[in-house]
Amino acid sequence: MVEVDDATFKEIENELRDIINWIKVFEEEYDLPAEVVNQLRTRLEGTAKKLGLEVIK
Template sequence: MAKIIASTMRAAEDTLRDLKNWLAVFKTEYEVPEEIIKVLDEKFEEIAKKVGDISCKIEGEEIEADEEQQKEVEDIIRDTKNWIEVFKTEYEQQMKDEVKEKLFEKLESLAEKIRDIECKS
Protein backbone atom coordinates (compact mmCIF):
# COMPACT_ATOMS: atom_id res chain seq x y z
CA MET A 1 0.00 0.00 0.00
CA ALA A 2 1.27 3.46 -0.90
CA LYS A 3 1.62 6.11 1.77
CA ILE A 4 2.84 9.66 2.11
CA ILE A 5 6.50 10.10 3.02
CA ALA A 6 6.11 11.59 6.49
CA SER A 7 8.99 14.06 6.19
CA THR A 8 7.46 15.67 3.09
CA MET A 9 4.06 16.04 4.76
CA ARG A 10 5.68 17.33 7.94
CA ALA A 11 7.57 19.97 5.93
CA ALA A 12 4.27 21.25 4.51
CA GLU A 13 2.59 21.17 7.93
CA ASP A 14 5.54 22.98 9.55
CA THR A 15 5.44 25.68 6.89
CA LEU A 16 1.71 26.15 7.46
CA ARG A 17 2.25 26.30 11.24
CA ASP A 18 4.96 28.94 10.75
CA LEU A 19 2.60 30.92 8.54
CA LYS A 20 -0.10 30.81 11.23
CA ASN A 21 2.41 31.86 13.89
CA TRP A 22 3.57 34.71 11.70
CA LEU A 23 -0.05 35.84 11.44
CA ALA A 24 -0.05 36.56 15.18
CA VAL A 25 3.09 38.69 14.79
CA PHE A 26 1.59 40.32 11.72
CA LYS A 27 -1.48 41.32 13.77
CA THR A 28 0.44 43.00 16.59
CA GLU A 29 3.46 44.47 14.80
CA TYR A 30 1.56 45.96 11.89
CA GLU A 31 -1.72 46.78 13.64
CA VAL A 32 -3.70 44.92 11.01
CA PRO A 33 -7.51 45.05 11.28
CA GLU A 34 -9.23 42.05 12.82
CA GLU A 35 -11.13 41.46 9.55
CA ILE A 36 -7.91 40.57 7.73
CA ILE A 37 -6.76 38.28 10.51
CA LYS A 38 -10.13 36.51 10.67
CA VAL A 39 -10.29 35.86 6.92
CA LEU A 40 -6.67 34.70 6.72
CA ASP A 41 -7.13 32.42 9.72
CA GLU A 42 -10.19 30.84 8.05
CA LYS A 43 -8.25 30.35 4.82
CA PHE A 44 -5.31 28.80 6.68
CA GLU A 45 -7.69 26.39 8.44
CA GLU A 46 -9.17 25.43 5.05
CA ILE A 47 -5.65 24.86 3.72
CA ALA A 48 -4.76 22.73 6.77
CA LYS A 49 -7.81 20.51 6.23
CA LYS A 50 -7.00 20.02 2.54
CA VAL A 51 -3.33 19.29 3.27
CA GLY A 52 -4.46 16.59 5.70
CA ASP A 53 -6.61 15.07 2.94
CA ILE A 54 -3.73 14.58 0.49
CA SER A 55 -3.25 10.91 -0.25
CA CYS A 56 -1.25 8.74 -2.62
CA LYS A 57 -2.32 7.57 -6.02
CA ILE A 58 -1.02 4.56 -7.91
CA GLU A 59 -1.00 4.64 -11.70
CA GLY A 60 0.69 1.63 -13.23
CA GLU A 61 4.19 1.56 -11.76
CA GLU A 62 3.97 5.20 -10.59
CA ILE A 63 3.21 6.05 -6.97
CA GLU A 64 2.71 9.73 -6.30
CA ALA A 65 0.74 12.20 -4.24
CA ASP A 66 -2.68 12.85 -5.72
CA GLU A 67 -2.13 15.87 -7.96
CA GLU A 68 -5.81 16.84 -7.85
CA GLN A 69 -5.69 17.06 -4.07
CA GLN A 70 -2.46 19.07 -4.25
CA LYS A 71 -4.08 21.35 -6.82
CA GLU A 72 -7.04 21.95 -4.49
CA VAL A 73 -4.62 23.27 -1.86
CA GLU A 74 -2.76 25.38 -4.40
CA ASP A 75 -6.10 26.81 -5.58
CA ILE A 76 -6.91 27.92 -2.03
CA ILE A 77 -3.46 29.49 -1.76
CA ARG A 78 -4.03 31.31 -5.07
CA ASP A 79 -7.47 32.49 -3.89
CA THR A 80 -5.91 33.71 -0.64
CA LYS A 81 -3.31 35.71 -2.56
CA ASN A 82 -6.06 37.19 -4.75
CA TRP A 83 -8.06 38.15 -1.66
CA ILE A 84 -4.98 39.82 -0.15
CA GLU A 85 -4.42 41.74 -3.38
CA VAL A 86 -8.03 42.98 -3.48
CA PHE A 87 -7.97 43.91 0.19
CA LYS A 88 -4.66 45.72 -0.25
CA THR A 89 -6.06 47.69 -3.19
CA GLU A 90 -9.28 48.64 -1.41
CA TYR A 91 -7.79 49.34 2.02
CA GLU A 92 -4.26 50.43 1.20
CA GLN A 93 -3.81 52.36 4.43
CA GLN A 94 -4.54 49.19 6.43
CA MET A 95 -1.98 46.89 4.80
CA LYS A 96 1.59 47.90 4.12
CA ASP A 97 3.41 46.64 1.02
CA GLU A 98 5.87 44.85 3.27
CA VAL A 99 3.05 42.83 4.84
CA LYS A 100 1.61 41.81 1.48
CA GLU A 101 5.03 40.81 0.17
CA LYS A 102 5.77 38.76 3.28
CA LEU A 103 2.41 36.98 3.09
CA PHE A 104 2.93 36.21 -0.60
CA GLU A 105 6.43 34.90 0.10
CA LYS A 106 5.18 32.62 2.88
CA LEU A 107 2.21 31.40 0.81
CA GLU A 108 4.50 30.60 -2.13
CA SER A 109 6.80 28.69 0.21
CA LEU A 110 3.79 26.69 1.39
CA ALA A 111 2.73 25.97 -2.21
CA GLU A 112 6.23 24.63 -2.93
CA LYS A 113 6.06 22.33 0.10
CA ILE A 114 2.67 21.06 -1.09
CA ARG A 115 4.13 20.27 -4.52
CA ASP A 116 7.03 18.46 -2.80
CA ILE A 117 4.81 15.97 -0.95
CA GLU A 118 5.86 12.47 -2.03
CA CYS A 119 4.66 8.91 -1.62
CA LYS A 120 6.30 5.52 -1.20
CA SER A 121 5.11 1.96 -1.41
Protein backbone atom coordinates in the same frame (compact mmCIF):
# COMPACT_ATOMS: atom_id res chain seq x y z
CA MET B 1 -0.85 13.11 -9.04
CA VAL B 2 2.36 13.70 -7.12
CA GLU B 3 3.26 11.35 -4.29
CA VAL B 4 4.34 13.07 -1.09
CA ASP B 5 6.14 11.25 1.71
CA ASP B 6 5.49 11.72 5.43
CA ALA B 7 8.55 13.92 5.93
CA THR B 8 7.37 16.32 3.24
CA PHE B 9 3.88 16.48 4.75
CA LYS B 10 5.44 17.27 8.13
CA GLU B 11 7.43 20.10 6.51
CA ILE B 12 4.24 21.47 4.94
CA GLU B 13 2.44 21.25 8.27
CA ASN B 14 5.27 23.13 10.00
CA GLU B 15 5.37 25.80 7.29
CA LEU B 16 1.62 26.42 7.54
CA ARG B 17 1.88 26.65 11.32
CA ASP B 18 4.75 29.14 10.99
CA ILE B 19 2.76 31.28 8.54
CA ILE B 20 -0.23 31.31 10.88
CA ASN B 21 2.04 32.33 13.76
CA TRP B 22 3.59 35.13 11.67
CA ILE B 23 0.11 36.44 10.88
CA LYS B 24 -0.42 36.82 14.64
CA VAL B 25 2.89 38.70 14.92
CA PHE B 26 1.93 41.02 12.06
CA GLU B 27 -1.47 41.61 13.66
CA GLU B 28 0.17 42.73 16.89
CA GLU B 29 3.12 44.67 15.47
CA TYR B 30 1.51 46.26 12.41
CA ASP B 31 -2.09 46.58 13.57
CA LEU B 32 -3.58 44.35 10.89
CA PRO B 33 -7.36 44.53 11.09
CA ALA B 34 -8.96 41.55 12.86
CA GLU B 35 -11.04 40.83 9.75
CA VAL B 36 -7.87 40.38 7.67
CA VAL B 37 -6.25 38.15 10.30
CA ASN B 38 -9.37 36.01 10.63
CA GLN B 39 -9.70 35.62 6.86
CA LEU B 40 -6.05 34.61 6.44
CA ARG B 41 -6.17 32.14 9.33
CA THR B 42 -9.44 30.62 8.16
CA ARG B 43 -8.13 30.09 4.64
CA LEU B 44 -4.80 28.64 5.76
CA GLU B 45 -6.44 26.37 8.33
CA GLY B 46 -8.97 25.27 5.68
CA THR B 47 -6.16 24.41 3.28
CA ALA B 48 -4.38 22.45 6.00
CA LYS B 49 -7.57 20.56 6.81
CA LYS B 50 -8.05 19.64 3.14
CA LEU B 51 -4.52 18.22 3.17
CA GLY B 52 -5.27 16.27 6.35
CA LEU B 53 -2.87 18.36 8.43
CA GLU B 54 -3.37 19.61 11.96
CA VAL B 55 -1.68 23.00 12.19
CA ILE B 56 -3.53 24.27 15.25
CA LYS B 57 -3.10 22.27 18.42
